[in-house]
Amino acid sequence: MRRSSAETKAVILAAARERFAADGYDKATIRAIAADARIDPAMVMRYFGTKEKLFAAAAEFDLELPELAPDQAGAGLVRHFLRKWEADEGLQVLLRTGVTNEAAAERMRTIFGGQVMPLVIGLTGDPERAPLRASLVASQLLGLALSRYILKFPPMVAATEEELIAWLSPTVQRYLTE
Amino acid sequence: MRRSSAETKAVILAAARERFAADGYDKATIRAIAADARIDPAMVMRYFGTKEKLFAAAAEFDLELPELAPDQAGAGLVRHFLRKWEADEGLQVLLRTGVTNEAAAERMRTIFGGQVMPLVIGLTGDPERAPLRASLVASQLLGLALSRYILKFPPMVAATEEELIAWLSPTVQRYLTE
DNA sequence: GTGGAATGTCAACGGCCGTTGGCCTACAAT
DNA sequence: ATTGTAGGCCAACGGCCGTTGACATTCCAC
Missing domain, CATH: 1.10.10.60 (Homeodomain-like)
Incomplete structure (x- = not known):
């Protein structure tokens, strides 16, 4: 052919x-x-x-984070992350690979550092604690992907998008705004 | 020799x-x-x-979860998990491997299902929602390990044990007790 | 001290890998 | 119709892998 x-x-x-x-x-x-x-x-x-x-x-990948109202950023981020994961294989590539491949881990760091952190700074106007806040958000979102899509913990697989948003939003919201 | x-x-x-x-x-x-x-x-x-x-x-491994007072279970779990991670290579083995190896993923499921879930049931007396609660706890704790020890996000690496406990405890506590 | 089991070494096997260079073959321009 | 080029294939290379079987060495029981 x-x-x-x-x-x-x-x-x-x-x-x-x-x-x-x-x-x-x-x-x-x-x-x-x-x-x-x-x-x-x-x-x-x-x-x-x-x-x-x-x-x-x-492994080219763009999180395409939307603009978010500060008081709904938690729910918005969780929802966006879940949908992005299922629509675009890029995140899966990075997570599956970043665990044993230093180059992929470095790319993951730059993606989260370069895309999540600015969003957090914009939302909070707190440049000093923004890096830690962004990392905490990343830790919960990546832990979600890990347990639901990679390790496939049955209760996480069975949960609906709305359930997960309801449980995780307050966490992310608190990491963002104290 | x-x-x-x-x-x-x-x-x-x-x-x-x-x-x-x-x-x-x-x-x-x-x-x-x-x-x-x-x-x-x-x-x-x-x-x-x-x-x-x-x-x-x-990959033999025991989480050795301690008994915890219900109102301090969040902080206790985060602290115990952090220390366990640094003292015992077993968790690292499982996380590094479970991402690309189905047998290791299965073992991770049985460890969390068999050790975290009973603890959650004991703490809450809510057998119906315990599986999801335990999985949510696991998602945050594994996300912590992933971002701090595997992907090495700089702010997570720089944070002290006490800082991390302070940030994550309320999350875990809420997943446990609503 | 001699026999035999336990501990350890060595060389090789078949298999799969990333990568290379040479060789076809279809097509478009002339 | 001829020719140049771009798309595609094939066979082979060196390397590393898990695994195996034959061989060497040490130790202990008798």
């Missing part, structure tokens, strides 16, 4: 995202990704050069 | 725990563990049979 360069690249990237999200960095092999994309492993190298560069491309 | 069987087994197990905790299942190779233990890789197989069985032995 014959495709345009851009098409092939996109197909490979989609397969890579799925594999990295499902298996983590090491178990997601170039060969498996290539098989998913119905293409020779050599093509992956041609288009991305190296497994690390392919991963870097697959 | 010549050692007793039990000594050697213990040395291998200690090396395995360190490697699994630092690197996760795949990157912690039998060869590296054997090198740490200053022994031939074949000995690891002799004593443990298989990499999976070695892992199972290295």
Whole structure:
């Protein structure tokens, strides 16, 4: 079969995202990704050069945090995070990989440092404690993703979006505004 | 060098725990563990049979949850969890590994289901909502470990034990007692 | 002191990995 | 119709892995 360069690249990237999200960095092999994309492993190298560069491309990610009213920021953040997780594999890629791969952990730090912290500063006008506040928020949101989507604790899997929002919003709200 | 069987087994197990905790299942190779233990890789197989069985032995773990007064359970749990994490590599092994290894994820589920849930039932006398409560507690505590010890978000690393207890206790307390 | 079990080493196996270089093959411009 | 080029394939490399079996060494019981 014959495709345009851009098409092939996109197909490979989609397969890579799925594999990295499902298996983590090491178990997601170039060969498996290539098989998913119905293409020779050599093509992956041609288009991305190296497994690390392919991963870097697959881990591109933007939290796309919305503007939030200060008194509803907690609920808004939890809801946005849950939906973002389910709609975009990027977060899964980063979490599955960041645990055993220092480069991915570094990217996670910059994403949360660069995207959550400014939001917190804007919401609280408290630049001094904002880094800790943002990290506390991140700890609860990532713990949610970990227990619900990765470790699959049955009660977390069974809970509805609304239940989770109801339970977690006050926590996040308090971390944001004391 | 010549050692007793039990000594050697213990040395291998200690090396395995360190490697699994630092690197996760795949990157912690039998060869590296054997090198740490200053022994031939074949000995690891002799004593443990298989990499999976070695892992199972290295991932033995008991949370050792203490008895807690209901109104101080939040603070007690956070403090206990922080100290347990730093004193015992078992939790690190499970978290680093559970993210990409289904067997470790299953063990994590049984540990939290079998140890945290009974504690929550005892504290609240509310068997119906206890599973969700326990999972919420777990989500915050695991999120704490993830952001502080694995991803190493700088503000979480810099925070003192007392600061973290002060911030997280109300969260855990609320998950436990509404 | 000699035999045998326990402890430890060594070399090799088959397998999967990332990566490379050469070779086809379809297509578009001439 | 010819040719250049871009898309794709194939076979192979060196490396590391878990695992195995044969071989060496130490120790203890008799």
